[in-house]
Amino acid sequence: MDRAFNVALVGIIVVFIVLVLIILLIKLYSSLITWAGKNKGNTAKKTTIETKESNPVSESNHVMSVDNNMEIVAVITAAVMACMQGSSSSLRVRSIKRIGHTTPIWNIAGRNEQILSKI
Numbered sequence: 001m002d003r004a005f006n007v008a009l010v011g012i013i014v015v016f017i018v019l020v021l022i023i024l025l026i027k028l029y030s031s032l033i034t035w036a037g038k039n040k041g042n043t044a045k046k047t048t049i050e051t052k053e054s055n056p057v058s059e060s061n062h063v064m065s066v067d068n069n070m071e072i073v074a075v076i077t078a079a080v081m082a083c084m085q086g087s088s089s090s091l092r093v094r095s096i097k098r099i100g101h102t103t104p105i106w107n108i109a110g111r112n113e114q115i116l117s118k119i
Helices: 002-054 066-084 105-118
Strands: none
Touching: none
């Protein structure tokens, strides 16, 4: 019985040491990625600033017309009502705000790759 206890104790200690090493390696890898991203981001910002200065784009190209905006509001309102399965008399959409992408770029690339492989 004493031998079994020693084997179990050594096994538990080895597992925890390996887990701590894995955690340290992940933290090191994460900091290296962050450091490389900051250095790469600085050069990318400089190139985008240069292209913006050399090629000005008018902001009117990116603004949606009022008619398109009203159509989008109508479609979103209809979709919400279809999900709620109710009447539209008590629901009014007052504003719609776009949110930025919170998904990492590698996730978007993976999704696009999956979709294109199915076609």
